[in-house]
Amino acid sequence: MSTKRIGILTAGGDCPGLNAVIRGVVKASWQLGYECLGFLKGYEGLHDPVRYITLTPKNTTGILTQGGTILGSTNKGRFAATVGVQDRVDLDHDLIAGVAKTVEQLGIEGLVCIGGDGSLAVAQQLHEFGIPIVGVPKTIDNDLQATAYTFGFASAVACATDALDRLHTTAASHERIMVLEVMGRHAGWIALHAGIAGGGDVILIPEIPWTFENVCHKILDREAHDKHFTLVVVAEGAHLPTGEMVGEERRGAQARLGGIGPLVAREIETRLHREARCVVLGHLQRGGAPTTFDRVLATEYGAHAVRLIVEERFGEMICYNPPEMGSVPIIEAVNQIRTVDPGGPAVQTARALGICFGDCDAGHSPFMARVAAPEVATAEEVELDAEFVLDMADAATEEALESC
Numbered sequence: 139m140s141t142k143r144i145g146i147l148t149a150g151g152d153c154p155g156l157n158a159v160i161r162g163v164v165k166a167s168w169q170l171g172y173e174c175l176g177f178l179k180g181y182e183g184l185h186d187p188v189r190y191i192t193l194t195p196k197n198t199t200g201i202l203t204q205g206g207t208i209l210g211s212t213n214k215g216r217f218a219a220t221v222g223v224q225d226r227v228d229l230d231h232d233l234i235a236g237v238a239k240t241v242e243q244l245g246i247e248g249l250v251c252i253g254g255d256g257s258l259a260v261a262q263q264l265h266e267f268g269i270p271i272v273g274v275p276k277t278i279d280n281d282l283q284a285t286a287y288t289f290g291f292a293s294a295v296a297c298a299t300d301a302l303d304r305l306h307t308t309a310a311s312h313e314r315i316m317v318l319e320v321m322g323r324h325a326g327w328i329a330l331h332a333g334i335a336g337g338g339d340v341i342l343i344p345e346i347p348w349t350f351e352n353v354c355h356k357i358l359d360r361e362a363h364d365k366h367f368t369l370v371v372v373a374e375g376a377h378l379p380t381g382e383m384v385g386e387e388r389r390g391a392q393a394r395l396g397g398i399g400p401l402v403a404r405e406i407e408t409r410l411h412r413e414a415r416c417v418v419l420g421h422l423q424r425g426g427a428p429t430t431f432d433r434v435l436a437t438e439y440g441a442h443a444v445r446l447i448v449e450e451r452f453g454e455m456i457c458y459n460p461p462e463m464g465s466v467p468i469i470e471a472v473n474q475i476r477t478v479d480p481g482g483p484a485v486q487t488a489r490a491l492g493i494c495f496g497d498c499d500a501g502h503s504p505f506m507a508r509v510a511a512p513e514v515a516t517a518e519e520v521e522l523d524a525e526f527v528l529d530m531a532d533a534a535t536e537e538a539l540e541s542c
């Protein structure tokens with residue numbers, strides 16, 4: 139009797155929990171008598187020169203807690219032309235045919251693709267060609283439709299929260315404004331959740347337009363209430379008040395976002411004459427061990443992906459909408475990204491706590507003259523005397539704040 143085989147690959151950027159999914163797939167499929175082949179470097183391993191390793195419970199022992207992926211991954215190369223269904227770039231027919239040949243020759247009954255929107259959009263094209271594939275949603279950005287959580291998100295938030303905890307001590311000791319720039323591309327989930335968990339005072343996300351005046355107003359208001367430091371969390375994809383995003387355009391690839399944090403810190407310094415420092419967290423958020431939540435989620439995703447293959451539900455992606463673990467057609471998940479709802483519960487919670495999203499109208503604030511652009515607020519004007527600031531913490535301030 140021929141061996142039943144399942145294939146698995148990890149595509150796109152790395153993310154905590156990839157190895158936990160691999161282990162989940164290997165163990166669950168082994169229980170059912172499948173052999174598991176792990177393709178190397180994402181989809182690349184499926185096409186000439188085909189590269190894979192046989193995965194067993196034995197050689198995957200101990201990977202549950204490891205960051206990265208033992209199979210390697212890439213978001214560049216022959217299969218990187220697709221950046222989501224809306225900007226879908228059709229893969230070359232011969233490329234897909236080559237993958238189909240590999241799958242057939244190796245007798246693979248189902249292929250598990252662990253990836254974000256770009257990699258799952260590739261999976262959708264392979265499915266349309268007739269290749270038996272299922273998807274597992276991965277990304278620290280948590281921006282895939284159809285699932286409340288992608289694995290990796292909780293770990294990235296934990297990392298950003300830890301960074302905020304550490305920045306808190308310096309901010310408080312030195313009475314500084316500390317700006318933390320976090321990842322997330324076009325979605326503000328990491329900034330929002332880390333900002334709430336790490337006691338951020340200002341959270342700037344792509345989904346909520348903001349102004350420097352309002353951010354500075356919040357800082358001054360905190361000072362008026364004897365809080366002489368402020369933690370600002372800014373998502374890399376937050377738009378500047380002028381509407382632009384900060385990053386590098388790259389030909390034929392997604393723009394590389396980053397750099398808004400230092401810009402925000404500089405502008406606050408210029409306007410308020412306060413010391414403002416920035417930390418760009420960058421890839422630290424994608425590295426290291428997955429949190430316990432992500433280990434459980436990734437393991438469940440792995441086991442359920444095997445179930446989808448056994449039930450021949452190809453072209454579907456696992457999704458988790460608590461308490462249900464289910465699946466949806468991949469196309470539904472990659473059709474458009476899932477962004478933060480500005481009226482949603484997390485934003486409402488943050489606002490209830492007085493966290494500022496930089497969008498409240500500070501036009502009538504008593505601090506307004508002090509937070510306007512530098513040509514309006516002179517150095518003398520912003521040379522705040524503590525007593526004056528405290529004086530301002532009166533009914534007028536309270537009133538202005540209530541309307542935020």
Ligand code: F6P
Nearest residue numbers: 151213277278279321322323395
């Ligand atoms: O999509 C995950 C992510 O980490 C984004 O948050 C970030 O913008 C991007 O990938 C960075 O990608 P790269 O590692 O290729 O620069």
